[in-house]
Amino acid sequence: MRxxxxxxxxxxxxxxxxxxxxxxxxxxxxxxxxxxxxxxxxLRLHGKDNYATYVDAIIDHYYEILIIEPNRFDYYKNVYxxxxxxxxLLQHVNGCPxxxxxxxxxxxxxxxxxxxxxxxxxxxxxxxxxxxxxxxxSYAIATDDNKATYQxxxxxxKSKYPFLCTSFFNLQPSCxxxxxxxxxxxxxxxxxxxxxxxxxxxxxxxxxxxxxIKYMLTHNxxxxxxxxxxxxxxxEIAIRHSDFFHLDSLYTQFTDAAEELIWKGKIxxxxxxxxxxxxxxxxxxxxxxxxxxxxxxxxPDSKDINKRPLTLLMQxxxxxxxxx
Ligand SMILES: [Zn+2]
Numbered sequence: 467m468r469x470x471x472x473x474x475x476x477x478x479x480x481x482x483x484x485x486x487x488x489x490x491x492x493x494x495x496x497x498x499x500x501x502x503x504x505x506x507x508x509l510r511l512h513g514k515d516n517y518a519t520y521v522d523a524i525i526d527h528y529y530e531i532l533i534i535e536p537n538r539f540d541y542y543k544n545v546y547x548x549x550x551x552x553x554x555l556l557q558h559v560n561g562c563p564x565x566x567x568x569x570x571x572x573x574x575x576x577x578x579x580x581x582x583x584x585x586x587x588x589x590x591x592x593x594x595x596x597x598x599x600x601x602x603x604s605y606a607i608a609t610d611d612n613k614a615t616y617q618x619x620x621x622x623x624k625s626k627y628p629f630l631c632t633s634f635f636n637l638q639p640s641c642x643x644x645x646x647x648x649x650x651x652x653x654x655x656x657x658x659x660x661x662x663x664x665x666x667x668x669x670x671x672x673x674x675x676x677x678x679i680k681y682m683l684t685h686n687x688x689x690x691x692x693x694x695x696x697x698x699x700x701x702e703i704a705i706r707h708s709d710f711f712h713l714d715s716l717y718t719q720f721t722d723a724a725e726e727l728i729w730k731g732k733i734x735x736x737x738x739x740x741x742x743x744x745x746x747x748x749x750x751x752x753x754x755x756x757x758x759x760x761x762x763x764x765x766p767d768s769k770d771i772n773k774r775p776l777t778l779l780m781q782x783x784x785x786x787x788x789x790x
Contacts, residue, residue: 467602467669467778468771469660480634483589484532499525501575512560516549524629535635536657539622552626572628581632582618590616595772598641599658600711602778606639619645623652635659644711654710667768669694669704671782687721723776724783731787
């Protein structure tokens with residue numbers, strides 16, 4: 467849920483991804499441009515020239531497409547990929563192998579499967595993201611061939627933007643829960659990238675103070691209630707995000723984590739903190755950031771939200787409980 471600022475360093479990473487894409491594959495591996503060329507010919511043979519032109523546009527702009535930034539996605543769609551409408555992409559036309567729809571064949575030919583299994587992994591690792599960028603409630607980590615890997619989602623859906631299916635800035639780590647929701651509905655876009663520094667943390671969590679009172683009276687954490695919030699007047703950005711990914715119901719399952727922070731908020735004080743800090747500095751001395759993490763039990767800095775599930779929730783509640 468913490469966004470990544472598109473800096474020159476991130477652009478360099480995208481370029482490194484594009485430059486190295488499939489370079490370590492053996493000669494049996496069909497490169498995207500070759501597969502696409504064969505597909506375009508097949509479509510022409512069947513008189514599907516407008517479809518073939520769409521494929522040609524991918525071949526012509528292949529490298530740029532790999533590194534274009536989200537604010538240019540629609541521009542590319544409107545300028546270079548306007549020979550087909552959204553509904554045309556969903557058709558099975560003569561020239562498409564098997565029963566596949568046109569956009570599915572594009573995704574195959576662009577070798578998205580190979581990108582997701584291997585090519586994008588090291589870059590997500592370099593970005594330091596381990597959690598789902600949509601919910602921050604789960605890790606976006608799975609295993610493949612007994613190796614830890616990431617579950618990846620297309621920010622702009624491949625059914626409408628198949629040419630972006632292997633683009634660096636269109637691939638983001640996602641958990642199973644959010645991935646499933648996105649596969650059923652594609653009318654909401656949340657990019658983990660931004661070029662606006664003030665938009666890095668669009669959301670925060672707030673706890674309902676009345677629910678804390680109810681919890682203290684009952685010792686039942688099910689009464690704890692928190693809401694995703696955003697900084698716009700009507701909270702519309704957060705409501706839309708939360709509704710789309712069902713975060714209200716999802717987060718009812720994490721009240722025990724909030725409970726621990728309520729205890730800490732009531733008991734931890736400056737004297738206890740100082741005493742612990744002295745002991746920490748004598749025995750460990752890894753610096754203030756690590757001390758804060760040790761003391762609070764979660765990553766306290768907003769730049770680390772994507773490192774561990776529920777960090778956004780913990781940060782929001784700790785702030786409201788006066789924990790520092
Ligand atoms: Zn998720």
